[in-house]
Structures are given as C-alpha cells and as structure tokens.
Amino acid sequence: MEIEMEKAKNELLHRTSILAKIRSEKTPSRKEVQKKVAALLGVDDKLVVIDKISQDFGSKISNAYIKVYENMKFLKEIELEHKLKRTGTHEDKKIENTEKVEE
Numbered sequence: 001m002e003i004e005m006e007k008a009k010n011e012l013l014h015r016t017s018i019l020a021k022i023r024s025e026k027t028p029s030r031k032e033v034q035k036k037v038a039a040l041l042g043v044d045d046k047l048v049v050i051d052k053i054s055q056d057f058g059s060k061i062s063n064a065y066i067k068v069y070e071n072m073k074f075l076k077e078i079e080l081e082h083k084l085k086r087t088g089t090h091e092d093k094k095i096e097n098t099e100k101v102e103e
Contacts, residue, residue, distance in 0.1 A: 001028055003036060014074040018066040026057045029064050030086060038064055047072065049079055049087050 009016050015051040018037070022028055028036075030050040038045035047069045054064040069075040076084070 001032065003040065005100060013078055014070045018056060018068065020064040020066055022062040022064060023060055024062065027043045027053060033064060034087065041068060043068060047075060049075070049083055051083070
C-alpha cells in the first residue's frame, strides 16, 4: 500500500486534515489506513480518524479524508461519537439510571 498525502493544519480545531491517495489492489480497511498513516506521521494511531475512504469501480486508487488530532482531549471534544466508535477510540459506557421514581 502506497500513500500520497496533502496536509493542511487547522489551528482552531487542533488537528491536521489530510487528503490521501492510496494505491493498493483492493480498498484498504480503516484500521490498515489508520496504522499506516500513524506510522508515517509518527503519532499514536488512536489520534487518527478516518473520515471517508472511497474508490471508483475497477480503480486501484482510493481517496481518503483523514484527521489527525494533537491529543485525545481535542479528539473527544470535537469528533462525533459514531466516528469514534469506528476508529476504536471510544469506550462503550453503560448508562445507569440513578434516579428513583417516587409516586
């Protein structure tokens, strides 16, 4: 898998936005891209959020939109919950009802 990246720093959201072209035989999984981008940039793979991967039919080139956050605090404040679940950085928490209904 070969990756070409165009980076843009977003100071306000404390992240780097990346448009990537990925050359591979098949559409790579989010985990594969996440680990590869983290290794190339030298960051923790939990700070990398794969927003979208798309590939035209019959093409060996995939396009991806990737966000790399500065730290976990900003990632959890800004990113949507369903994207955190996809990425694997979200811990499922059981919500307990602590209120008692009195009649």
